[in-house]
Amino acid sequence: DQQVKQNSPSLSVQEGRISILNCDYTNSMFDYFLWYKKYPAEGPTFLISISSIKDKNEDGRFTVFLNKSAKHLSLHIVPSQPGDSAVYFCAASVERIKLIFGTGTLLAVQP
Amino acid sequence: DAGVTQSPTHLIKTRGQQVTLRCSPKSGHDTVSWYQQALGQGPQFIFQYYEEEERQRGNFPDRFSGHQFPNYSSELNVNALLLGDSALYLCASSIREYAWETQYFGPGTRLLVL
Numbered sequence: 001d002q003q004v005k006q007n008s009p010s011l012s013v014q015e016g017r018i019s020i021l022n023c024d025y026t027n028s029m030f031d032y033f034l035w036y037k038k039y040p041a042e043g044p045t046f047l048i049s050i051s052s053i054k055d056k057n058e059d060g061r062f063t064v065f066l067n068k069s070a071k072h073l074s075l076h077i078v079p080s081q082p083g084d085s086a087v088y089f090c091a092a093s094v095e096r097i098k099l100i101f102g103t104g105t106l107l108a109v110q111p
Numbered sequence: 112d113a114g115v116t117q118s119p120t121h122l123i124k125t126r127g128q129q130v131t132l133r134c135s136p137k138s139g140h141d142t143v144s145w146y147q148q149a150l151g152q153g154p155q156f157i158f159q160y161y162e163e164e165e166r167q168r169g170n171f172p173d174r175f176s177g178h179q180f181p182n183y184s185s186e187l188n189v190n191a192l193l194l195g196d197s198a199l200y201l202c203a204s205s206i207r208e209y210a211w212e213t214q215y216f217g218p219g220t221r222l223l224v225l
Contacts, residue, residue: 004153034211043115043201043216044154089153096209098167099144101153 003027004092006102014110019077021105023090026071030092035064035075038087038104047088048075080109113138115217117202123223124192130222132187136204137215143185144214145177146201154201160185161208189222197224 005024013019021035031052036044050057050064050073057064063076073090087104116135124130136143142161146154156169160179179185183204189196199219206213 006153032211041218043203043218045216046212046214049212091153091211093211096211098169099156099211101146101155103151103153 002103003030004090004100004102006088006090006105008105009103010106010108012108012110013080015082016079019075019080019084019107019109021075021077021088021090021107023073023075023102024071025073025092027092027094028071029094032093032096033064033066033073034091034099035062036089036091036101037084038089044089077107080107082109082111085109115140115202115204115215117200117217117220119220120218121221121223123225125225126192126194128192128224129188129190130192132189132200132202132220132222133184134187134202134204134217135184136202140204140206140213140215141183142205142208142210143179143183144203144205145185145187146203147171147196148199148201148219150198157187159208166208192224194224197222 034049035047037047038044048062065074089104091099091101093099118133144159145157148154159167163179174190176188201219203214203216
């Protein structure tokens with residue numbers, strides 16, 4: 001039972017354009033969401049988070065949007081840079097307990 | 112400042128054997144979480160240790176057990192290994208329970224069960 005889904009296994013974007021990574025969830029009790037980035041041969045690193053009381057959180061080039069009615073989360077990267085090429089995981093929890101990860105989306109930013 | 116370190120980096124075992132994986136947290140972190148990442152999947156939460164006690168547990172059988180030491184380092188033990196236990200095992204440390212934003216992952220131990 002995959003409670004957090006990232007339906008696009010990969011995404012290719014030109015440098016300078018917007019990257020949009022999507023995540024859907026099934027558990028309406030999820031109230032806290034995070035995005036992690038992972039480079040090859042390294043562990044994931046925290047990128048940005050959002051709680052269910054907000055619908056948007058911004059940190060520099062990264063913005064996360066939360067649509068609770070659609071149970072949908074998205075990460076926008078503007079402008080995209082070649083160094084952003086990595087696997088991106090979304091993750092969710094209920095009251096910060098038992099973090100559940102999606103399957104990841106491989107982002108390739110072309111120079 | 113060393114980040115999270117894990118040992119060994121790679122391991123090959125046969126079905127039925129037992130394995131112990133080790134993790135040293137990032138300096139200043141007192142909480143350790145363990146994850147299993149199968150090929151093509153996201154990390155799956157196994158359990159979290161804080162103050163030398165298991166505080167949270169994911170949907171993993173009792174064959175998976177752990178320990179946290181007074182210096183905050185941790186071990187993951189898996190008994191009666193199955194082929195399906197082949198995966199990358201990630202350790203992550205954080206400054207306290209539930210502080211997922213501060214979670215810092217190690218590079219992982221790749222376990223192959225034959």
